Amino acid sequence: MSSETTEVHHADHADHGDTMTKGRIIKVAVILSLITCVEFFIALILVPKGIISINVANPIYIVLTLLKAFYIVAFFMHLKFEKMGLVYSILVPILFIIGLILVLTNESHHWITLRM
Numbered sequence: 001m002s003s004e005t006t007e008v009h010h011a012d013h014a015d016h017g018d019t020m021t022k023g024r025i026i027k028v029a030v031i032l033s034l035i036t037c038v039e040f041f042i043a044l045i046l047v048p049k050g051i052i053s054i055n056v057a058n059p060i061y062i063v064l065t066l067l068k069a070f071y072i073v074a075f076f077m078h079l080k081f082e083k084m085g086l087v088y089s090i091l092v093p094i095l096f097i098i099g100l101i102l103v104l105t106n107e108s109h110h111w112i113t114l115r116m
Contacts, residue, residue, distance in 0.1 A: 020075065028075045035068050 039061060046052040052060075073089065 024075070028071055032068055032071055035064050035071075039064050 042052060042057050042060060047054055047057050
């Protein structure tokens with residue numbers, strides 16, 4: 001390898017290393033811990049005492065869990081720093097899920113017509 005290629009290679013690693021510092025890792029870990037504490041507070045205090053109904057708590061759990069999933073995927077899997085990787089990791093599974101729903105819908109119509 002030439003020295004020019006080596007410098008570019010090291011520059012790529014330096015850019016990637018600068019994106020996740022120890023402080024940022026701790027910050028994300030604290031945010032994830034706080035979200036988990038909110039979930040536990042809702043589940044162990046607010047719902048049993050009747051302050052929030054389970055019908056309100058469940059959507060809150062889903063939103064908080066998706067928020068935690070975003071932080072994990074974005075920072076700990078480093079996809080926030082790779083825009084196309086994040087797009088593909090979200091877009092491809094959604095397309096597969098839509099395809100699965102279409103196939104299952106078609107299959108359910110087939111089973112309904114067999115029963116008649």
